[in-house]
Amino acid sequence: MSIFVNSHTKLLVQGITGQEGQFHTRQCISYGTNVVAGVTPGKGGQFMDKVPVFNTVADAREATGANASMIFVPPPFAADAILEAADAGIEMIVCITEGIPVMDMLRVKNYLALKPSIRLIGPNCPGIITPGQCKIGIMPAPIHTPGGPVGVVSRSGTLTYEVVHQLTQVGLGQTTCVGIGGDPINGTGFIDCLSAFEKDEETKAVVMVGEIGGSAEEEAAAWISANMSKPVVGFIAGITAPPGRTMGHAGAIVSGSQGTAAAKIAAMQKNGISVCQDLGTLGALCKEIF
Numbered sequence: 001m002s003i004f005v006n007s008h009t010k011l012l013v014q015g016i017t018g019q020e021g022q023f024h025t026r027q028c029i030s031y032g033t034n035v036v037a038g039v040t041p042g043k044g045g046q047f048m049d050k051v052p053v054f055n056t057v058a059d060a061r062e063a064t065g066a067n068a069s070m071i072f073v074p075p076p077f078a079a080d081a082i083l084e085a086a087d088a089g090i091e092m093i094v095c096i097t098e099g100i101p102v103m104d105m106l107r108v109k110n111y112l113a114l115k116p117s118i119r120l121i122g123p124n125c126p127g128i129i130t131p132g133q134c135k136i137g138i139m140p141a142p143i144h145t146p147g148g149p150v151g152v153v154s155r156s157g158t159l160t161y162e163v164v165h166q167l168t169q170v171g172l173g174q175t176t177c178v179g180i181g182g183d184p185i186n187g188t189g190f191i192d193c194l195s196a197f198e199k200d201e202e203t204k205a206v207v208m209v210g211e212i213g214g215s216a217e218e219e220a221a222a223w224i225s226a227n228m229s230k231p232v233v234g235f236i237a238g239i240t241a242p243p244g245r246t247m248g249h250a251g252a253i254v255s256g257s258q259g260t261a262a263a264k265i266a267a268m269q270k271n272g273i274s275v276c277q278d279l280g281t282l283g284a285l286c287k288e289i290f
Contacts, residue, residue, distance in 0.1 A: 015040065039055070091118055095121070098123065123183055153190060154180065155211050208233070221273055233290075234274070
């Protein structure tokens with residue numbers, strides 16, 4: 001089966017009555033995702049289209065059996081929304097919100113470490129999609145192709161879409177595509193996804209999209225060398241970024257030689273990953289290798 005989400009996922013949306021929440025909830029429903037509830041404090045008993053709205057996640061879970069949450073809550077309150085979902089026992093939490101304070105996410109990260117059965121994707125991410133089964137997030141659905149055999153994991157939202165589009169154009173479907181987000185502190189990392197792809201029988205190959213800043217890509221490359229039996233194609237964004245400058249995501253901060261595009265590419269190549277250095281040719285490269 002595909003990783004993390006599938007056709008059996010029951011989704012609730014925190015912040016469903018906001019403009020963004022309504023728009024993307026409708027997109028998820030149109031794709032076939034089973035959206036069973038929404039949550040907005042003070043608006044319990046209302047409906048967003050045909051989706052019932054509850055005051056709390058606990059009420060929504062009890063009434064509908066929801067096992068996943070998509071969060072469109074403003075940054076000052078998003079961390080509490082994640083914790084509320086965790087306390088209600090939601091197994092899969094996808095936080096789209098950008099701009100959550102780092103100290104808030106430290107609190108969330110430490111709390112979720114005590115709840116290993118709960119997975120957080122994000123924040124500041126496009127979400128996750130298992131093509132043809134379930135879409136939780138803001139990604140454009142039509143570019144995805146069900147049936148595999150390629151899994152995709154990326155720190156960048158828009159680059160995820162570009163990679164998926166190219167894979168589809170060369171006839172390579174996707175098992176699951178995960179945008180892990182670009183913040184310094186997130187819930188699910190590269191190795192978490194790579195491990196799941198390695199165990200997934202439907203996934204035969206993986207595309208990993210990284211960017212400058214931090215050391216996650218170097219750590220993932222070493223893990224791939226030691227643990228991965230499936231071919232991996234990698235791409236690193238930010239080759240032309242000026243040294244020391246934050247580019248885009250909050251996590252894209254380079255300290256000295258650590259976190260540079262050159263260092264990440266070198267680590268990938270050293271550990272047997274096929275690196276694409278021209279994004280426009282990634283689909284063709286994957287077709288050749290996979």
